[in-house]
Amino acid sequence: MIIAEKKPIEEIIEEIKDFQRILILGCNECVTVCEAGGKKEVEILASALRMYFINKGNEKKIDEKTLERQCDHEYLEEIRENIDDYDAIVSLACGVGVQFAAEKYLTTPLVPGVNTVCLGANEDRGLWTERCQACGSCVLAKTGGICPVSRCAKRVLNGPCGGSTNGKCELGKDVDCAWQLIIDRLRALGKLDDYEKVAPIKDWSTDRAGGPRTVTREDVKI
Amino acid sequence: MSLNTESKLEKILKAGHLGVTSECGPPRGSDPEGIKEKGKLIKDYVDAVNVTDNQTAMTRMSSLAACIHLKLMGVEPVLQMVTRDRNRIALQSDILGAASFDINNMLCLSGDHQSFGDCAQGQNVHDLDSMQLVQTVRHMRDEGKFLGGDDIKRPPKMFVGAAANPFADPFEIRVPRLAKKIACGAEFIQTQCIYNLDKFEEWMKRVEERGLHEKTFIMAGMTPMKSVGMAKYMKNRVPGMDVPDAIIDRLAGVPKEKQAQEGIDICVEAIQRLKEVKGVSGFHIMAIEWEEKVPEIVERSGLYPRPEV
Numbered sequence: 001m002i003i004a005e006k007k008p009i010e011e012i013i014e015e016i017k018d019f020q021r022i023l024i025l026g027c028n029e030c031v032t033v034c035e036a037g038g039k040k041e042v043e044i045l046a047s048a049l050r051m052y053f054i055n056k057g058n059e060k061k062i063d064e065k066t067l068e069r070q071c072d073h074e075y076l077e078e079i080r081e082n083i084d085d086y087d088a089i090v091s092l093a094c095g096v097g098v099q100f101a102a103e104k105y106l107t108t109p110l111v112p113g114v115n116t117v118c119l120g121a122n123e124d125r126g127l128w129t130e131r132c133q134a135c136g137s138c139v140l141a142k143t144g145g146i147c148p149v150s151r152c153a154k155r156v157l158n159g160p161c162g163g164s165t166n167g168k169c170e171l172g173k174d175v176d177c178a179w180q181l182i183i184d185r186l187r188a189l190g191k192l193d194d195y196e197k198v199a200p201i202k203d204w205s206t207d208r209a210g211g212p213r214t215v216t217r218e219d220v221k222i
Numbered sequence: 223m224s225l226n227t228e229s230k231l232e233k234i235l236k237a238g239h240l241g242v243t244s245e246c247g248p249p250r251g252s253d254p255e256g257i258k259e260k261g262k263l264i265k266d267y268v269d270a271v272n273v274t275d276n277q278t279a280m281t282r283m284s285s286l287a288a289c290i291h292l293k294l295m296g297v298e299p300v301l302q303m304v305t306r307d308r309n310r311i312a313l314q315s316d317i318l319g320a321a322s323f324d325i326n327n328m329l330c331l332s333g334d335h336q337s338f339g340d341c342a343q344g345q346n347v348h349d350l351d352s353m354q355l356v357q358t359v360r361h362m363r364d365e366g367k368f369l370g371g372d373d374i375k376r377p378p379k380m381f382v383g384a385a386a387n388p389f390a391d392p393f394e395i396r397v398p399r400l401a402k403k404i405a406c407g408a409e410f411i412q413t414q415c416i417y418n419l420d421k422f423e424e425w426m427k428r429v430e431e432r433g434l435h436e437k438t439f440i441m442a443g444m445t446p447m448k449s450v451g452m453a454k455y456m457k458n459r460v461p462g463m464d465v466p467d468a469i470i471d472r473l474a475g476v477p478k479e480k481q482a483q484e485g486i487d488i489c490v491e492a493i494q495r496l497k498e499v500k501g502v503s504g505f506h507i508m509a510i511e512w513e514e515k516v517p518e519i520v521e522r523s524g525l526y527p528r529p530e531v
Contacts, residue, residue, distance in 0.1 A: 154306070154332050171337060180392060
């Protein structure tokens with residue numbers, strides 16, 4: 001899923017201080033699961049902002065709503081009839097949701113309430129970690145199911161680099177060396193000999209380098 | 223052995239001599255005098271001088287520019303290139319630039335992560351990795367073509383090297399990793415600084431078992447310790463470095479003002495021991511900001527005078 005984390009409230013206040021009528025808009029998908037932008041976080045943020053502005057002697061109208069998804073036309077339409085009731089929307093969706101709303105409601109300022117961090121998994125209570133960078137041409141079949149693109153700080157395709165120490169990355173003891181994980185997994189699979197196959201120079205045109213990416217499926221089109 | 227390039231280092235290694243290289247870090251400014259001074263100090267004691275490429279991710283004068291300064295004063299440079307800062311266009315372009323000055327040696331590296339340096343907020347590139355950079359230079363030289371497939375007019379004639387760290391983890395793939403670099407085309411190898419001689423010899427034994435020492439020239443990396451503080455720093459703070467306690471104890475056992483000399487002695491003794499190890503083709507002496515000590519180390523290790531080729 002897409003992992004996000006809450007922006008510091010001071011940053012949100014700075015962006016909305018000049019608006020009077022504000023909608024805090026949550027999303028019921030990834031950001032709910034990673035506890036950054038679901039219904040609960042919308043309530044908490046709205047309450048905190050109300051209190052802040054009342055204390056400043058500048059009470060504002062701050063409403064709450066959480067959509068099923070913000071990356072979907074159908075659900076975003078649910079706020080159309082009330083859109084003119086607001087001077088700005090604080091969206092707690094990922095960057096995709098914020099932009100989709102901005103494209104739909106051209107004259108309403110959209111303020112992101114979270115930082116979109118990565119594609120990752122909920123590894124433990126309160127811990128979300130990256131697993132994919134959507135490079136567009138998956139190499140996992142060759143690397144024991146562990147991704148060197150997203151999990152090696154140097155994206156080394158023929159690793160590990162010389163900085164791997166005791167299974168950890170040169171960045172520090174909190175970061176696993178992706179190549180140690182790959183080698184451990186190849187060994188578990190009985191495929192350690194595959195380590196010596198040289199990974200060819202990668203086609204990065206399917207990654208960020210190729211410009212904004214699209215998937216077109218004629219079989220799915222109406 | 224037939225020669226692939228005009229490299230002096232290649233000629234010396236292929237003639238069966240123990241090669242000696244050293245290292246110079248370019249300055250953190252535009253004054254070339256420092257690098258020239260370093261070059262002058264070690265010129266007659268080494269076969270070639272590596273010029274580091276923004277090592278530890280600290281911004282410095284470009285390796286290529288510093289190589290040119292050395293080349294123009296008659297020193298044979300080894301252009302170090304990391305894949306951290308340049309994509310395949312810039313790498314190929316700089317290789318041609320270097321070749322236009324007849325810089326004949328290159329060492330291909332991935333480079334320290336930028337978070338260690340002065341631009342921790344910068345992007346890194348890593349379009350290629352170090353092995354793919356080796357492949358790229360060899361492709362340009364041997365096929366005379368760019369990665370994109372077009373012909374190169376006057377292809378670069380580089381003697382191509384790579385690094386090896388016998389001490390990084392996991393140890394079991396350290397030899398397979400070397401094999402992989404050789405398969406990519408690494409003609410010489412310069413190792414990480416060696417302090418744990420037993421572990422290095424164990425690695426060399428495994429290298430020899432696979433006959434890899436016959437497919438590339440392995441130059442043992444040596445860095446003299448200036449003080450017990452440096453030894454502790456290297457042990458605890460530098461990723462992938464293996465400094466046995468015996469080295470630290472030995473340095474700590476002499477008065478502070480004599481530690482530097484003790485460090486040189488340790489280095490010379492290590493070279494003398496490793497000269498006898500089968501498969502060791504030479505030494506890469508990295509006296510970090512201590513280039514003036516290279517002549518003493520080379521002489522005392524019995525590696526002077528350098529052969530004429």
